[in-house]
Amino acid sequence: MLFAAASLPATSHASLLSGEALDTAANVVAWLALIIVPVALISAFWIVHILPEKIAEKRRHPQLDAIKILCLLSLVFGGMLWPLAWLWAYTRPVLHKMAYGTDVASHQSHGEAISPLHDAEVESGPALEASEANARDRQPEVDELKRRIRSLEMALAMANDPSRGGRARTGDDEE
Structure with a gap:
């Protein structure tokens, strides 16, 4: 009997949901695909592209401003310059050390914006x-x-x- 019951055709369903529940689920998936996923991907892209800047700041790199600019340019050029910024953040500036006697620099605090004349301060x-x-x-x-x-x-x-x-x-x- 068990064999006979198992061999009978059963009805199949394409989805676990049906009717109004299926429409609601499709709307949720559409909103996720159109709005939330692109925002999350853009945020992740941004976070990854400012990593060299954060690394250079942590290591007190004397060319931090140039690395920041390269990170921004990398965003404009679709990430093509990002590996260069990453490598630059990890390098030791040999010529800076020869000129100034050190390969680290003191940077401004995190909350303070850089003014165009910050190098010309008294x-x-x-x-x-x-x-x-x-x-x-x-x-x-x-x-x-x-x-x-x-x-x-x-x-x-x-x-x-x-x-x-x-x-x-x-x-x-x-x-």
Whole structure:
């Protein structure tokens, strides 16, 4: 009997839902596919593309601003520049270390926006005092250079003045 019952054809259904429930489920899937999934994918794309920026900030990379710009350009160019930004964030800036003696830089706090003139801000504290002392130490040297420039300008003017025995310059003269 069990065999006979199992061999009888059973009705099949294409979906577990039917009628109004099937329409509701289709609407939910459509909303997910059209709105929620693209927003989630764009958010994930954005998060992945700012990772080099975050890494460079964490490692106190001295070229952080350039890495940020490269990350933004990578968004514009569909991610083509992102691997370059990632590699740049992990590199040690050798030339910066040769020039400044360190391969790390102090960056502004997270909440503070970078202004166009943030590099031109007035120094204060020990750095300002050291630069003023350096300028005072070099003042005699600067005065001597100014004196030499004035004397050379006067000698050049005398050499080109025909009333003082010099020769007048014409447009045909070669230098």
